[in-house]
Amino acid sequence: MNSSMNTILCACVLWICVTISTSGYVKRGTLGECVRVCHPHHPTWIKKMFRYCIVEDDCVYCKYYGCPELKECKRRRVVVPPEPTLDRNCMICPGTCVYAGKIFNRRDRFKAVDGVNECQCQNVGKVRCSKKPNPSPRKFCGV
Known part of the structure; x- marks a missing residue:
């Protein structure tokens, strides 16, 4: 693989596909239990999931939780x-x-x-x- 090419890796975290560029600028990635999204991108809403986020500088750090199952x-x-x-x-x-x-x-x-x-x-x-x-x-x- 040519070293001048950016390698794109895809990792699925809680049904979210995050893209990490090896060029040094991370647009989307993970940090521990969080999905990290940096400016100018925005965190993803996922149906049937609860999202809680905090912001620091130009990045948003989000944790995702599933909805409880209710039958009645x-x-x-x-x-x-x-x-x-x-x-x-x-x-x-x-x-x-x-x-x-x-x-x-x-x-x-x-x-x-x-x-x-x-x-x-x-x-x-x-x-x-x-x-x-x-x-x-x-x-x-x-x-």
């Missing part, structure tokens, strides 16, 4: 169908939220995936989190 919901001993989340990406039972692939009941409090912020399941399936500064990408991505 019970409400006061009556079976009701699941409903779509606000972003229409996952299905949830009424009075619950989905965050990082886990189901929480209304008013539940839990740690955000960044390990710094606190979140709470609100009405209508919405999750609200505090706004403390994010950790470094290396800490966030588990490196």
Whole structure:
């Protein structure tokens, strides 16, 4: 192979194909548990996946989580169908939220995936989190 040619490698991470150029400029790649995407590109949305990202300089670091599997919901001993989340990406039972692939009941409090912020399941399936500064990408991505 000619050394002046760029070699393109493709690695699939959580159903995302990321391209790494050996020319020295990385547009898409991985860092620990994260998919890293640098300017001018944007992170990928994947159907049936929850994405949480932090930004540092010109790069975005994202973790992806699958939606929980729901077959039916019970409400006061009556079976009701699941409903779509606000972003229409996952299905949830009424009075619950989905965050990082886990189901929480209304008013539940839990740690955000960044390990710094606190979140709470609100009405209508919405999750609200505090706004403390994010950790470094290396800490966030588990490196």
